[in-house]
Amino acid sequence: MDEMxxxxxxxxxxxxxxxxLADILQEKEEDVLxxxxxxxxxxIICGYHTVINWDKTNTDHxxxxxxxxxxxxxxxxxxxxxxxIARFPEVTNLYLMSGTAEFMVFIEGRTMREVSDFxxxxxxxxxxxxxxxxxxxxxxxxxxxILFENEKTEDERMLVEP
Amino acid sequence: xxxxxxxxxxxRKLSRSLLWQFFDLANATPNVISLSVGEPDFRTPWHISxxxxxxxxxxxxxxxxxRGLMQLREGIVRYYERRFGVRGYGTDNVLVTVGGSxxxxxxxRLVLEEGDECIILDPGYIAYEPSVLLTGATPVYLxxxxxxxxxxxxxxxxxxxxxxxxxxILNYPSNPTGGVMTREDYEKIVPILKKHDIxxxxxxxxxxxxxxxxxxxxxxxxxxxxxxxxINGFSxxxxxxxxxxxxxxxxxxxxDAAVSIHQYSAMGPATPAQFAGIEAISPKSDRDIEEHAExxxxxxxxxVAKLNRIGLPTAMPExxxxxxxxxxxxxxxxxxxxxxxxxxxxxxxxxGTAFGPAGEGFVRISYCYSLEELQTAVxxxxxxxxxx
Numbered sequence: 001m002d003e004m005x006x007x008x009x010x011x012x013x014x015x016x017x018x019x020x021l022a023d024i025l026q027e028k029e030e031d032v033l034x035x036x037x038x039x040x041x042x043x044i045i046c047g048y049h050t051v052i053n054w055d056k057t058n059t060d061h062x063x064x065x066x067x068x069x070x071x072x073x074x075x076x077x078x079x080x081x082x083x084x085i086a087r088f089p090e091v092t093n094l095y096l097m098s099g100t101a102e103f104m105v106f107i108e109g110r111t112m113r114e115v116s117d118f119x120x121x122x123x124x125x126x127x128x129x130x131x132x133x134x135x136x137x138x139x140x141x142x143x144x145x146i147l148f149e150n151e152k153t154e155d156e157r158m159l160v161e162p
Numbered sequence: 163x164x165x166x167x168x169x170x171x172x173x174r175k176l177s178r179s180l181l182w183q184f185f186d187l188a189n190a191t192p193n194v195i196s197l198s199v200g201e202p203d204f205r206t207p208w209h210i211s212x213x214x215x216x217x218x219x220x221x222x223x224x225x226x227x228x229r230g231l232m233q234l235r236e237g238i239v240r241y242y243e244r245r246f247g248v249r250g251y252g253t254d255n256v257l258v259t260v261g262g263s264x265x266x267x268x269x270x271r272l273v274l275e276e277g278d279e280c281i282i283l284d285p286g287y288i289a290y291e292p293s294v295l296l297t298g299a300t301p302v303y304l305x306x307x308x309x310x311x312x313x314x315x316x317x318x319x320x321x322x323x324x325x326x327x328x329x330x331i332l333n334y335p336s337n338p339t340g341g342v343m344t345r346e347d348y349e350k351i352v353p354i355l356k357k358h359d360i361x362x363x364x365x366x367x368x369x370x371x372x373x374x375x376x377x378x379x380x381x382x383x384x385x386x387x388x389x390x391x392x393i394n395g396f397s398x399x400x401x402x403x404x405x406x407x408x409x410x411x412x413x414x415x416x417x418d419a420a421v422s423i424h425q426y427s428a429m430g431p432a433t434p435a436q437f438a439g440i441e442a443i444s445p446k447s448d449r450d451i452e453e454h455a456e457x458x459x460x461x462x463x464x465x466v467a468k469l470n471r472i473g474l475p476t477a478m479p480e481x482x483x484x485x486x487x488x489x490x491x492x493x494x495x496x497x498x499x500x501x502x503x504x505x506x507x508x509x510x511x512x513x514g515t516a517f518g519p520a521g522e523g524f525v526r527i528s529y530c531y532s533l534e535e536l537q538t539a540v541x542x543x544x545x546x547x548x549x550x
Contacts, residue, residue: 005456005460008456009460013533016533020464020533023463023464023467023468024460024461024463024464025463026463026467155203157199157201157203158185158199159185159188159189159194159196159198159199159510160181160182160184160185160188160196160198160199160510160512161198161199161200161201162179162181162200162287162288162289162337
């Protein structure tokens with residue numbers, strides 16, 4: 001089984017059925033199921049996400065990217081601080097970065113107040129965190145490779161071509 | 163009174179392709195799902211388009227040299243070496259043309275005249291026959307067989323060669339059949355082409371879309387280099403159909419002769435398109451080609467499995483982006499099958515006979531569509547088959 005091809009197909013279309021996957025990969029359905037399960041077990045497939053443009057819904061939604069500076073610890077480096085930050089469900093993405101701040105933290109909340117309260121009361125006081133810079137997202141244009149602005153997607157090709 | 167009398171004898175020999183009849187029919191039918199395009203659904207990769215835009219911004223809208231921009235010709239030579247291992251060509255062997263189509267027309271006009279015979283493949287791409295007829299030469303069909311995966315066999319080739327045979331036009335991977343000639347397949351016919359000293363034109367526009375085996379360019383057979391003309395372009399591999407950018411690779415004397423027509427007729431593709439072509443032909447774009455080819459491979463596998471499952475026997479094509487499905491089991495002719503499918507289920511596919519008489523019993527289905535679109539079409543084809 002070509003695992004890389006399977007992964008690429010799933011990355012583009014996580015909803016694809018096992019039958020379709022089997023047809024595309026020219027494999028048996030049970031083999032595809034087994035391979036998928038083993039990739040999930042190994043943590044190579046970590047989840048199946050839906051990309052939502054919350055701006056188009058009536059719900060309150062607020063996202064922010066926080067640059068978090070932190071001190072490394074002897075033996076653990078930045079891992080323990082990262083673990084403490086990552087525990088909060090408000091944190092959706094967390095990366096160790098090169099550059100001025102150590103971490104880039106993505107926060108999701110309902111309002112700006114909720115997000116800033118979280119930063120002030122939960123994130124900044126974490127042991128090892130030395131400073132934070134909060135950047136609120138104003139508008140999302142492209143997320144996970146998907147353009148949010150409605151482009152014309154009609155098929156403009158001729159109906160019949162040689 | 164008809165104005166036909168003003169037209170030349172050769173032009174009057176041309177008949178309107180069945181394919182264009184389907185163009186009219188499909189356009190007159192509302193809510194049609196078409197599986198009949200001959201171009202990718204991907205956009206031109208942005209870094210390539212951006213080079214074209216940049217050329218316009220920089221005012222590079224002047225005439226390009228008739229043979230094409232030198233950097234583009236160098237890129238083409240290096241591309242054939244990098245991607246297909248073809249060596250020994252230099253920039254003198256390249257002519258940049260307005261799509262592969264201009265190159266087809268040019269080579270016919272350069273080589274053929276009344277009394278000559280030109281072998282064309284049946285079924286084959288619809289431009290070859292009229293291009294031959296316009297020169298006054300006679301097209302001779304080489305009838306390809308499904309049980310031989312639509313390849314040219316040495317026996318068949320020998321059968322159609324006469325002492326008037328001047329040229330053969332090959333097209334592999336093939337539109338409409340998806341057939342491919344491998345190195346081993348070419349090894350069997352190259353000595354025959356050499357023995358009879360036949361000008362060998364090979365349209366390799368789909369060469370990057372070869373699945374399952376390594377793509378083989380007939381240009382890697384150096385022993386026929388003098389008599390060989392390769393036609394290729396940017397349309398299919400880079401999704402650049404509308405840029406109208408193609409090229410011809412041949413012996414420098416043939417290229418010089420081609421320039422003598424080309425410089426007074428087409429003169430060449432738009433200069434900004436040629437600048438975009440320089441970006442496309444560079445190694446930077448190899449990844450785009452490979453990603454597109456993989457997407458087509460996935461769709462091919464998916465579609466062939468589905469068509470076979472709903473009762474339309476379809477062999478696995480080894481290249482291009484078409485399947486040539488066998489509809490003979492329905493008892494309908496290719497034409498009737500396509501007309502009824504269009505009228506009853508609003509799905510447009512092309513009768514195999516649009517590509518030559520040997521296409522009877524087959525229909526060409528393009529898979530330049532998303533899986534969702536293909537699924538809707540397959541559901542409708544299944545409903546149609548159940549009614550028969």
